[in-house]
Amino acid sequence: MGGGSWNSDFMNTVVEDRRSKPQQQVFKNTSACDPLMNPFGVTVRESRDSADHPESNAVLVVLDVTGSNIHVARRFADGGLVKFMSMLQCGLIPHPQVAFWATGDVVKGDRSPLQVGQFESDERIDEWLTRTHLEGGGGGGGEESYDLALYFVDRHTAIDCFEKRGRKGYCFLIADEMAYLKTRASDIADVIGSNPETDVSFVETLRRVRERYHVFNLYPVPTGRRYEEPFWHEHLGREFVLNVDDGESFSEVAATVIGLTEGTIDPLNLAEGLTRLEVGQSRTRIVEKAVQPYVTHLLRQQGGAVSGTVDTSGGPGSERL
Numbered sequence: 001m002g003g004g005s006w007n008s009d010f011m012n013t014v015v016e017d018r019r020s021k022p023q024q025q026v027f028k029n030t031s032a033c034d035p036l037m038n039p040f041g042v043t044v045r046e047s048r049d050s051a052d053h054p055e056s057n058a059v060l061v062v063l064d065v066t067g068s069n070i071h072v073a074r075r076f077a078d079g080g081l082v083k084f085m086s087m088l089q090c091g092l093i094p095h096p097q098v099a100f101w102a103t104g105d106v107v108k109g110d111r112s113p114l115q116v117g118q119f120e121s122d123e124r125i126d127e128w129l130t131r132t133h134l135e136g137g138g139g140g141g142g143e144e145s146y147d148l149a150l151y152f153v154d155r156h157t158a159i160d161c162f163e164k165r166g167r168k169g170y171c172f173l174i175a176d177e178m179a180y181l182k183t184r185a186s187d188i189a190d191v192i193g194s195n196p197e198t199d200v201s202f203v204e205t206l207r208r209v210r211e212r213y214h215v216f217n218l219y220p221v222p223t224g225r226r227y228e229e230p231f232w233h234e235h236l237g238r239e240f241v242l243n244v245d246d247g248e249s250f251s252e253v254a255a256t257v258i259g260l261t262e263g264t265i266d267p268l269n270l271a272e273g274l275t276r277l278e279v280g281q282s283r284t285r286i287v288e289k290a291v292q293p294y295v296t297h298l299l300r301q302q303g304g305a306v307s308g309t310v311d312t313s314g315g316p317g318s319e320r321l
Contacts, residue, residue, distance in 0.1 A: 003050050004122030005087070010035055011082045011123060019078050026044045026077050027134050033112040034131040039152055041193045041224075045099060046158040047119035049171065053095035058119055058159040058169030059088075060213070061254070062149050064176060065102045065112070066138025069220055072250060073102070073132055080251040081126055087277045089254035092264045097121050100129045101152075105144045106187045107180065110137035113145045113221045115192055116152060119159075138177075142228055146179040147202040152192060154208045162212045170261075171213040172254050178231040206235060214261055216240050218254060218290075222247045239297035242290045253290045260291065260298060267295045267302075271304075 024030050047058035060159030063073050076084075088096045097119040104110035112135045117128030138144050153171060161167040182199040189195050209215060217232045223241045232241040244253055255277060259265030270291070274284050 003052050004120075004124070005052060006085045006122050006125070008082060008086055008089075011085075011255045012163060014078075014126070015079050015082055019215065023074060023134065027073065027130055027132055029131060029133040031133075033115055033133050037115040037128070037133075038115050038118055038129050039116045039156070039192050043114060044094065044158050045116055045118055045152075045158050047097040047099075047160060048158075049160045049164070050121075053097065053121055055161070055165070056095045056097045056119075056121070056159075057093050057161045057167065058100045058157075058213075059093075059096050059258070060119075060153065060157075060171045061098065061100050061174075062146070062171065062173045063100060063102045063132065064133060064144065064146075064174050064220075065115075065134050065136070066104055066110075066144055067136045068138070068176055069174060070134040070136050072220065072245065073129070073134055075248060075250070076100070077130055080248075081129060084251035084255055085125070088253070090277055091204050091261040092255060092277075095121070098125045100125070100132065101149060102132045103145050103149045103175075104135050105138040106148060106191055107143070107184075108138060108141070110126050110135055110145075110269060111292065112137075112287070113187075114148050116156075133287060142306060143178045143180050144175070146173055146175045146177075147181075147183045147200075147205060148187060148191060149173075149208050150179070150202070151183050151188065151200060154205050155194070156192070157212075159212065170254075171215045171259060172250075172257075173215070173217045174220060175217050175232065175252065176228070178228050179235075189203075204234065214257075216242060216254075216257055216294075218250050219243050220247060221245045225229065237297075239293040242294060244290050245286050246283070249286045249290070252277070252279050252283055252287045256287055256313070257292050257294060267298045270295060 099119040102115040104113040106113035111134040
């Protein structure tokens with residue numbers, strides 16, 4: 001839980017070996033949630049300081065493993081995670097501790113509506129990622145259980161970066177549909193094992209999560225139905241909904257957002273930051289387009305020059321505490 005160090009050379013070897021393997025050999029839980037990722041009865045997932053990482057910073061990636069987006073997990077396993085960690089280690093943020101979770105759809109009867117890995121600093125990040133059950137459920141209705149994941153973030157995570165130093169963690173959703181506006185008490189009891197007296201408001205849960213985390217939706221444009229995107233504009237703010245056009249560049253977009261928020265990438269010189277991160281030419285335009293609303297938001301906060309006409313109405317700011 002947070003000890004050790006990420007070894008990019010070792011993980012590059014692992015990735016090269018697995019790229020040619022079928023999905024069921026990479027993600028081995030093909031029929032059910034891995035017991036270690038089952039949220040039922042879990043008191044807390046925590047990002048804690050250690051001798052190796054005295055000033056840890058929590059980074060949570062919440063995958064969507066319904067039918068439209070299970071390919072994203074494979075992209076992370078086939079090199080996206082290695083790229084993400086390499087970029088974070090380019091001075092973007094000290095001592096990142098990364099967790100992978102996954103959401104499905106509890107209302108439509110998915111067997112694995114929520115899966116929760118632990119925050120780690122070393123190759124165990126990949127172990128949690130590849131434990132994920134890629135159920136491929138959901139479907140229809142326009143809503144999925146992102147609200148249940150955020151409820152667990154709110155009630156069942158502890159992060160030293162905030163508790164000790166007042167620095168928010170990061171929570172990246174990959175959500176192409178809407179969240180349910182009420183998280184049913186019965187679903188919380190069945191999936192997590194706690195027993196709230198009433199259903200829980202998504203709006204209130206999101207408000208509470210944003211007190212401790214910078215929350216972004218990396219909106220997967222190739223699978224998203226654009227009439228559902230305004231839901232996230234309304235509840236997060238347009239500047240925190242970042243359209244990823246190619247279904248591939250989630251790592252690059254997330255790392256760039258962290259650098260912009262931490263001040264280790266200058267929003268006035270984004271191109272230099274992307275060059276430092278070694279974002280390939282083919283993806284630079286995709287990343288620039290994705291983060292433009294957030295860059296505009298930051299420049300407005302700083303009183304800097306703003307180009308374009310991005311609407312940043314709605315949603316609280318992302319200021320650090």
